[in-house]
Amino acid sequence: MPSTIGGVGPAQLLSSYLIDQHICIDAGSIGFHADLSQQLAIQHLFITHSHSDHVASLPTFLDAHFGVGGDSDVPVTIYGTETTIASLRQDMLNDRHWPDFIRICEESGRDLVRLHVIEEGVAVQVEGITITAIPVDHIVETVAYIIEDDQCACAIVTDTAPTDQIWNRCHQVKGLTTVVLECAFPERLQWLADASKHLTPSTFKADRAKAPDPDQLRFLAVHLKLNQYNEIVEELAALSLPGVEVMESGIDYQV
Template sequence: MNEIIILGAYGTKGEDVGTSAFYIDEKNVLDAGNLLIPLKEKSAAIENIWLSHSHLDHIIDIAYILDSYFSSRKKTLKILGLPETLEVVKEDFLNDRVWPDFSKISLFESDLKCIEYEEIELGKRYRLSSDSYIEAYKTDHTVPSCGYVITKKEDSIVVSSDTYSLDTTIDIINTRDDIKTLVVECSFPSRMEKLAYDSKHLTPKILFEKLKAMKKNNIDIYINHIKPLFLEEMTEEITRFKGAYKVKILKDGEKIIF
């Protein structure tokens, strides 16, 4: 069976919850909202961080795994994302003002740099291992953003990341037989529909209305990015609106088998 581990499942940090991050394998993670606490020393083995977009809740632990495990790292950490995403990370985050520019710093007792950046192309399939791949597709957020299709042993899972429109996500699911699992964001209760629209996030009501365009009825749906303050309210709403869909609200540390 294939699996990914949810390192951070929520839309903001709380006392005991973390923001968006998915453990694909020992070398690859999707987003970096919560790496340091769940991975601990395993953070030093991460080689590739695939970013969905540039918001802080998806990038923040890039800074801390580099700082905390600087002397333990043996390979350059590659930050991969859309050109616009990498530009923000370089100019507004790891810029020697907010945090050190680690692209200028060598690993401990090594000539290799701590990090390097690689722009990704939408629709291009990148190999992660002998039988696993990752592919980005365009999503609809307040900044340039992408979701990802992760494939292991010919089975695939879609991670939408932050988005308001699900058109591209659903098109991909409808046209690919290998996809039977969807991780989709849902951030605000339905009474905050205007805020959801303005911030390009989903509510339970909007989410399940949009999912009606999905032609498959055998998709396992996992919901992430809920704001913890609204968890109880949104859990009730998701139960009310989900209809016949198989739905689970994700928590930090859970595994998705696909």
């Protein structure tokens, strides 16, 4: 199901993961994507946390949807925890950073943007897909998402320091084939990974080992910092972990 979108070459500066056509996880890059039809097809936007690299393109994404015009527009629903939704409203859609589309919708009676507060561990059904938010360990409240249909499942786990709850939950997921897992820093920057609550190749390896049958899963490493990209790739490769590869922008991945 998930494919990364946005970005040029191997860069993973901004996070957006498109699930089929109508669902996207995070708005780091989706609103900067040149293919407007791809943006406009998205009706369900799930946010992991409020950091800029995961929401940077939300203003232009919403702008694109507003620009379509007409009363028959399909609304966009933004899903996030109460804390994340509050941050989007207070820090981004506040009329200073970007127009408050929520207020504008309310005042004009237009149903263009909806907010859906998700509860951790409570599944949401969208377009035949079940999406469940599980808390991870980052410097702001952050969730991973487990994405399931009746055939298979994947987990998107970014951003986080070493964590347990998502892996415990993965043991209960039927048909799990793929885990998208962050690996933001190289080993020499372990101190920075600790301070900012991210993973390095060694902690990536340790968290991968908590998953059910990790050697039978595909792990797609994401969120590699651009200025240490090659270093992280080499360190991950040196670990010779079965099924681990670095996810590439713009590529479709079948789950």
